[in-house]
Amino acid sequence: MREFHKDDLINFLPNFETFVGIDSDGCVFDTMETKQKEHFHPAIIKHWGLEAIEPQVRAAAEFTYLYSTYRGLNRFLGLCKTFELLRDWPEAADKATIPDPADLRIFCDSGQPLGNATILAEAERTGSKLLAEAHQWSVDLNEDIDKNMPAPPPFEGVEAALKRIQAHSDAIVISQTQAVALLKDWYRDNLAQYVSVIAGPELGSKIDHFTMAAVDRYKANAILMIGDAPGDLAAAQAIGCNFFPINPGHEVESWVRFMDEAYDAFLAGGFSEAYQAELIHEFKALLPGIPPWKS
Structure with a gap:
């Protein structure tokens, strides 16, 4: 199992005229669903002793990590947002001591790669109790997922799509899932063979990944981001490239649509303004902000 480094992105050499970044x-x-509800959210409750408000913690975490405009956030950003929502929710704040996420917000907004190594370094540098706790939560979470989470299957149609992409475009994984889990998933099902680099948060944000590997090497309309979260859309918009959504709850249908129409449109010169707007409208309608x- 190969590990990847920033140099793999910085020194990326194109083989095709088009580039595809794929979330995981x-x-x-x-x-x-399984990773969040059976591992992430119980770990938040246990680690910070929030059993008295379990229903509220689960509701806030599910909204943040799964069912809102925040879907797909880095785990530390999601943890910070979950605490912010809980502290602003009287039914939760009046029944339990919810951590003040100020230190975590500063770390998340610092521009550093949001991984275990950097949060540990910040905890040691600042003496922040919350950052130290969040680091341990993350380490324990990785261990729990590694030992106890069933192997997640790829969605139907994914491998066929990856094979087709590999034949016509340069492709890398652009994710905020930590490398320990990310690499395990891609190598377990032998899907790593279809991509050149597997990049997680240790190598930077998704915008960083695109900037290092693709920007200045490909025309904007020759770059495509495939993702299921608003952060994927934001990364695509930040660099001005195409975005194809894998719509939450409609993943298999989305991959069929990709194979039937979207990839051909991309290869033909990029998405038209009208087609891109249609895709984004359908995607945003599935993920509320309140x-x-x-509400």
């Missing part, structure tokens, strides 16, 4: 969790692999307990 919830896009290629059917991981999101929690259900406030």
Whole structure:
């Protein structure tokens, strides 16, 4: 199992005129529901002793990590947002001591790669109790997922799509899933053979991944991001490239649409303005910005 480094992105050499960045969790692999509900959210409750408000913690975490405009956030950004929502929710804040996420917000907004090594370094540098706790939560979470989570299957149609992409485009994985889990998923099902680099948060943000590997090497309309979260759309918009959504809850249908029409349109010169707008409208309609307990 090969590990990847920033140099793999910085020194990326094109073989084709088109480039495809592909997200992993919830896009290629059917991981999101199980990983979040059975591992992430119980770990938040246990680690910070929030059993008294378990229903509220689960609701806030599910909204943040799965069912909103925040879907697909890096785990530390998602943890920070979950605490912010809980502290602003009287039914939760009045029943339990919810951590003040100020230190975590500063770390998340620092521009550093949001991984275990960097949060540990910041915890040691600043003496922040919360950052140290978040680091341990993340380490324990990785161990729990590695030992106890069933192997997530790729969505139907993914391998056929990857084979086709490999034949016509340069392709890399652009993800915020930590490398320990990311590499395991891609090598277990031998899908790593279809991509040149597997990049997680240790190598930077998704915009960083694109900037290092693709920007200045390909025309903007020759770059495509495939993803299932608003962060994927934001990365695509930041560099001005095409975006194809794997719609949450409609993943198999999305891959069929990719094979039937979207990839051909991309190879023919990029998505038209009208087609891109249609894809984004359908995608955004699935992910609200206001929690259900406030709407």
